[in-house]
Amino acid sequence: MxxxxxxxxxxxxxxxxxxxxxxxxxxxxxxxxxxxxxxxxxxxxxxxxxxxxxxxxxxxxxxxxxxxxxxxxxxLGTIEAPGPMQEAFIAEQAAQCGYCIPGMMMRAQALLQRDPGVSDETIRAHMEPNLCRCGTHMRILAAIRRAADSMRTAGAGATGSRTG
Structure with missing residues (x-):
């Protein structure tokens, strides 16, 4: 067990x-x-x-x-209340067939939970193990940037300022 x-x-x-x-x-x-x-x-x-x-x-x-x-x-959220990552992928219409999207969201979530202020280069390097055969990489990257912005805003609003 x-x-x-x-x-x-x-x-x-x-x-x-x-x-x-x-x-x-x-x-x-x-x-x-x-x-x-x-x-x-x-x-x-x-x-x-x-x-x-x-x-x-x-x-x-x-x-x-x-x-x-x-x-x-x-x-990450529900249909009624999607989380920031899910909202970003929806807003950017990042899915074509959608098969890779849950894995993409989870890899991006792991990165942005540690640091929502990461650079585009860091996002690209971190996402490299996940493949999208439909070719929606640019929309996926836009969704991750949108989620990062949302998480940064939520983090600043929740704590007033970030320390660390």
């Missing part, structure tokens, strides 16, 4: 230790945001956050997840 917290909810999962986290999320917990793309950790469609790091869930075995917190795209 492996204990993990997914989108703030504790779960006990009874699966083989080498089961990929992606399969647990989709098959055991019914969270279908993370997608099966290549199964080799080469496309990023399966990206989720473990703690504050972007992780390729198709190559992450359940064994290493005990006690860890996982965030999937479903944990």
């Amino acid at each position: 492996v204990s993990l917290i997914v989108n703030g909810t504790p779960h006990e999962v009874d699966a083989e230790p080498d089961t990929p986290l992606l399969y647990v999320l989709r098959d055991e917990l019914g969270l279908h945001g993370a997608k099966y793309g290549c199964g080799l950790g080469q496309c990023g469609a399966c990206t989720v956050m473990v703690g504050d790091e972007a992780v390729l869930s198709c190559v992450t075995p359940l064994l290493v997840m005990d006690g860890k917190a996982v965030t999937t795209v479903e944990g």
